[in-house]
Amino acid sequence: MTFKISSKELSKKSTIVVEVSEDSLMMVRKRGRQALPADYWDFIPKDQQEEEDGLMKPRRRVLSHAQVHYLLKDVDPEFIKKFIQNVDSIFLNCFPVTPNSHRVTEITHRSSNSQRLIFDERTRLYKRLVDFRGVANELSSHLFQEKPSNEDNELILALTRNKDPVSNMSGLRYMKNVLLGKRNDHCFRMVLTGNPSLKLSEIGIPCPVAERLQIAEQLNKWNEERLKACCNLRILEKGEICIRREGTLVRIHHNEKIRLGDIIYRPLNNGDIVLINRPPSIHQHSFIALSVKVLPVSSSVSINPLICSPFRGDFDGDCLHGYVPQSINTRVELSELVSLNRQLINGQSGRNLLSLSHDSLSAAYLVNGDGVLLNLYEMQQLEMFCPNRSPSPAIIKAPLLSNPVWTGKQLFSMLFPPELDYGFSPSDLVIRNGELITSSEGSSWFRDADGNLFESLIKNCRGKVLDFLHGAQEVLCEWLSMRGMSVSLLDLYLTPDSNSRKNMMDEIFYGLQETELTCNFKQLMVDSFCDFLAGNNEEIDGFVGFDFERMCYEKQRSAAVNQASVDSFKQVFRDIQNLSYKYANKDNSLLTMFKAGSKGNLLKLVQHSMCLGLQRSVVPLSFRFPPKLSCSEWNDLKSQGLTQSGDDSVESAKNFIPYAVIESSFMTGLNPLECFVHSVTSRDSSFSDHADLPGTLSRRLMFFLRDLCASYDGTVRNAYGGQVVQFSYGSDKGTSTATSFANEIQSQGSILPDGTGGQPVGSLSACAISEAAYSALDQPISLLETSPLLNLK
Structure with a gap:
């Protein structure tokens, strides 16, 4: 059958x-x-x-x-x-019907202001289903008498293959196709670019996009002249405008028909509030309300680079989502709850949310260095961006100077408010009455460390923090453009001359040799070599005697020996990293950015300029690496494997732990075997293997913790049922500087939200962990350093 x-x-x-x-x-x-x-x-x-x-x-x-x-x-x-x-x-027990609001289109006659409704194809099919009079077997053929469209054929093909396109759709694609795909005149999604000339609380919107986005505003005596001028312009361009009068959408062809009380849909102008978000939203500061600045561009939205950190974004193709509020209540809520000046303190860590970054941070590190002098022309140029007047020159007359000069610390003092008093003990920094008195080398006091400069500004000059950051960025970037700073291959060369380069490479070579001897000594202390030390040595796996090749073989066979070798290499490799400070040129741009904290990683610099060092992976392989990484050694190892293929113990069937030390760097070049070893051992530590971890962690934590909120009695309860999860919220408060600073700002009636009474503490807890996971993606995974991302995993 x-x-x-x-x-x-x-x-x-x-x-x-x-x-x-x-x-x-x-x-x-x-x-x-x-x-x-x-x-x-x-x-x-x-x-x-x-x-x-x-x-x-x-x-x-x-x-x-x-x-x-x-x-x-x-x-x-x-x-x-x-x-x-x-x-x-298989069993269709009910017939889902699309709501009427999704199947009805409201249009207006051109000759009058009355409306009529137009129904789409789904409504006609529903009508055929209701009006059907006949037997059941004729129902399907009656409904689809017309020729099906291409979309219907694709849907039928998907169903015949037992695939549900909606259920199999990923969450991100569902958001884009179903939610963000419903285009309207109240939201946008565009590529992000940087614009340092914008204020921190502003977002640059292209002029063509701002003209398409609409914001509702009710006509009154105060804005009558402005809105009617806007309506006249729109009528001249399109011949008509749409207004809402007494809840009804009306099309107007003449400006005289507009009455007081009508809701006018005007385009975005300078100063309007929009809600900005860059998915994924991993913490409570991912949504920020910014002020619109219409720019004569056409391709992308732009923000100040200093506010990239709350969005966790950069300018490599990231997209921003924007939403235009339509009611006065919504605009007030955005201004009072999620505007940038209301989110200066990070609700998770208690530290400042914004600080100097990238070019401005490197310039701040350089301008506070000893020996930075500015002449009269440079001070006049930079004074245009400073809020305060320039002080008297530090050096009026000197044998080698023909004109008075100012120091870089004086330039930095021109940015501070006159009433600012601040001290930072780790850097011996003292600021009195807005003047920088003393400071040592280092940039931690204007970064995100505990007790940094911006925490003091938020505490003492709360309304001037954004202005200070914007002014400091303009002055520092202008000074950096006048001074000049670029990265070239000479910075990767590190040393100023060839002799210094030779001495540095010799020290690296002898350091690696010392590391090899240390690894061999530690290898002898492992339990598996007790017989050899006791004089009971036997031949193992065809190796006779005890030589360098045997030691290399045992490192890749035994996990204990391998780990002992890794531990000994860590100590010497830190000394190799310190050689970069010893031999590098003082004006090295890479080290300058690394010391300033704006960019760079010392491990990457060592791999590019000095040596790749230890290469090891925890994933076992079916082959081992030769003692020396050369093509001839690799060919000899393969030939030995072929000659031993007839023995009982076949080497290809064994598990080896990849282990090798590469003495070359990326700048000097790798031979084919070294390149192969580096590719094999770095697969497990690549970015792509762990990129999905933060998103998965965030979704799972949010699923379990999203219903937890803080009650007004101090307990943590479930939103559905009120079950007690924690009897006292925040009972184990820390005593760190950041926590005390946040509590002090909170007690002053401040910009921080209340931590109890209706706060979604479950979602905030999930965000605290997922934010750390996303931040750990920027840190490279290395054998020599503990990876926060792998610890979370």
Whole structure:
């Protein structure tokens, strides 16, 4: 017996047919019967309509919907779940209907202001379904009399393959296609670029985009002249405008028909508030309300680079989502709750949310160095961006100077408010009455360390923090452009001359040799070499005696020996990293950015300029590396493996832990085997292998903690049912400087939200961990340093 579908075309009658196979008929005829038994088809309920139409054949039955349901309702549910992906396609117990608001389009006649409704194709299909009068088997062919569209054919093809496109759609694609794909005139999504000339609380919107985005504003005596001028311009451009009068959408062709009280949909102007977000939103400061600045550009939105840190974004193709508020209440809430000047303190860490970064941070580090002098022309140029006047020159007359000069510390003092008093003990920094008195080398006091400069500004000069950051950025970037700073291959060369380079490479070579000897000594102390030290040495795996090749072999065979070698290499490799400070040129741009904290990683610099060092992976391999990383050694190792292939112990079947030390660097070049070793050992520590970890961690934590909130009695409860999860929220408060600073700002009636009473503490806790995971993605994974990302994993 065979079941099959008569047709896959939606416009035809799609039915299931069951018929008797030819083999079964032959067996019946061999038994002396010319036809099937009379009760052969009794397992199928009789269909009166099919009997009346005369469609019944001796060896074939056309099944109706009711007959199919009767046959499948007694099938084991576990069998259906195992072999059928979309169970809803079998038993359709209800017919989902799209809401009317999604199927109705409101349009206005050109000749009058009245409205009419237009229904789409789905409404006509629903009407056919309701008005149908006939038998059940004719229903499908009645509904789809017209030729199906391409979208219908694609949907049918997906259903026939047992795939549900909606259920299989990922969360990100669902957001883009279903939610963000519903375009309107109140939101946008564009590529992000940087613009240091913008204020920190501003966002640059392209002029064509600002003209398309609409914001609702009610016409009154105060804004009548401005809004009518805007309406006149829109009528001249498009011939009509849409307004809302008493809750009804009205099209206006003449400006005289506008009345007071009408809601006008005008384009975005300078000063309007928009809500900005860059997905994924991993912490509470991912949503910021910014002020609009319309710019004569056409391709992207732009923000000040200093506010990239709350968005966790950069300018390599990231996209921003913007939402235009339509009511006055919404605009007030955005200004009072999520505007930038209300989020200066990070609610998770208690530290400042914004600080200097990138070019401005490097310039601040350089300008506070000893020996930075500015002449009169440079001070006049930089004074245009400073809020305060320039002081008297520090050096009026000197033998080698023809004109008075100012120091870099004086330039930095011109940015401070006159009433600022600040001290930072780790750097011996003292600021009195807005003047920088003393400071040592270092940039931690204007970064995000505990007790930094911006925490003092937030505490003492709360309303001037954004102005200070913007002014400091303008002055420092202007000074850096006047001084000049670029990175070249000479910075990767590190040393100022070839002799210094040779001495540095010799020290690295001898350091690696010392590391190798240390590894061998520690290897002898492992338990597996107790027999050798006791004099009971035996031949193992074809190796005779105790030589360098045997030691290299044991490092890749034993996990304990391998780990001992790694521990000894860590100590020497830190000394190799310190050689970069010893031999590097004083004006090295890479080290300058690294010391300032704006960019760079010392481990990457060592790998590019000095040596790659230890290469090891925790993933076992079926082969081992030769003692020396050269093509000839690799060929000899392969030939040894071929000659030993007939032994009982085949080397290819063994598990080896990859271990090798590469003495070359990326700048000097790698041979083919060194490049292969580096590729094999760095696969497990690459960015792509762990990029999905923060997102997965955030989704799972948010799923379990999103319903937890702080009650007004101090307990943490579930939002549904009020079950107590924690009796006292925040009972284990820390005593760090950041916590005390946040509590002090909170006690002053401040910009920090209250930590109790309705706060979503469960979501905030999930964000605290997921934010750390996203931040750990920027840190390289190395054997010599503990990876926060792998610890979280």
